[in-house]
Amino acid sequence: MDLLTIKNLKIHYQLKNGVFKAVDGVDLEVKKGQTIGLVGESGCGKSTLVKGIMQVMSKNAFFADGDIEYNGESMLAMSESKRRGILWKEISMIPQASMDSMNPVYPVVDAFVEIMTLKGGKSKKEAILRAEELFELVGIDKSRIKDYPHQFSGGMKQRVAIALALCLDPKIIIADEPVTALDVIVQHQVLTMLNRLKNELDLTIILITHDISVVAQTCDDLAVMYAGKIAEKGSVLEVLRDPKHPYSMGLSNAFPDLLKNEKLISIEGSVPDLAHNIEGCRFVSRCPFAIDQCHTLEPVVTEYENNRSAACHRAPEYRDLQQLAEEASVWNKVTTT
Incomplete structure (x- = not known):
């Protein structure tokens, strides 16, 4: 049984001129004793998602749909007192920029x-x-x-x-960008310590980061988030070695193996404005493999073997796309066409 289950969760921000859909239909399962990584660039909704779990959202944020279940019970439906008994006691959080959160x-x-x-x-x-x-x-x-x-x-x-x-x-620790401001040596020390504590204290960890190398060192499973949705999920090794979604492929290429003298291949462009309705795939403007239906039809999440899933119309062709994704010229075409 999953310790924490997120079902079709939507967290939106009420703006003066509309609604910003920061988290827009996320499904995620967190199993007891695992470390699951949530990766994606800034603006993908990672921090909003974990703040929603901890219910420390800003005043203009609200749950538009979905649910968060802890041990099979809805946290959104339970009483305030019962929810307080879970948050920080059974589910705690290491906040982003935690080094500056202590009173000087x-x-x-x-x-x-x-x-x-x-x-x-x-x-x-x-x-x-x-x-x-x-x-x-x-x-x-x-x-x-x-x-x-x-x-x-x-x-x-x-x-x-x-x-x-x-x-x-606590049983679950949510670590929001826990090593972002640290040098690589200290990063390694902190991540090694987190792994040790997980084993010693039987913890479950949700690790939020934009750095794939951090996920590779620490996590068991990986969820790749883009523009308020989960683009791909699976074990860390399978997602990093054999990505099915073009965004996952692009993220992997953005962290090259320096020992092999590989070049960094960046993903041009930025996350779409989630204050506007988006037709089709949210990654379409940055994807070098987009076809006609990508512009008009939103891809559904498709389940694959070994608990893999991806939301991409061309995921069945992922082997061919992987070979193309390794070429910088393919990604550069996105901004020149």
């Missing part, structure tokens, strides 16, 4: 005490002892709990943020 005028232990006393029902003494345990768990000396945020390096701040997310012993 208070020692970091205050954040731990606040969460554990207000949400976890612990005494201040118990909270401090737990903070010391968590610091040592993420590789920081417990004597540093009374330090201020500016006294930590970027990598150590990220470790503190991870420790904070573990305060109430």
Whole structure:
């Protein structure tokens, strides 16, 4: 049974002149004990999706359709008190730019005490002892709990943020771009630590990133998101080695193997404006393989072997498309035609 299930979820923003459809029909299954990656460029709706799960959306955001189920029960239908008992206690989040989320005028232990006393029902003494345990768990000396945020390096701040997310012993951790602002060495250290914590604490992790190399190092399964929808899903190895959707192919080409002296092949253009109705495939203006029906008919998600799925009219031809996708000239034609 899936621990967390997202069904046809639509999260829209009410604007002065219309509605911005940031998440527009997402289906996603998260199994207990797995690390699932959600990848896509900025503007694809990744952060809106996870904020919807945690229900920390902005005031002009609303659920237009769909559902979020935790252990088979609708989180959108349950009472506010019951939902509060799940969020942050059983599902916690490492927010984007978490290194800058701590109050600079208070020692970091205050954040731990606040969460554990207000949400976890612990005494201040118990909270401090737990903070010391968590610091040592993420590789920081417990004597540093009374330090201020500016006294930590970027990598150590990220470790503190991870420790904070573990305060109430959650089952699921949502990590929103957890290593974006870190150098590659510190990135590796943080990701290795997340893998260790997953195994030691039996965690389930949802990792949001735009960096395929991060997903390849950390995740079991992968969902590629584009313009508010899931373009492709499957195991990390299968999606990265054998992508069926042109967007997945383009993302893979954008992270070349430097040891093979490969050239970076970028995807020209940008995500379409989701404040307007879009006919056909959302990737059509950037896709070098678009055919007539791509402009008029939205592709449906098609299931394949090994729990693979993709939403592309030409997915059955993916082998031929993969060979073409490796040529920079194919992608350049999109902007010259």
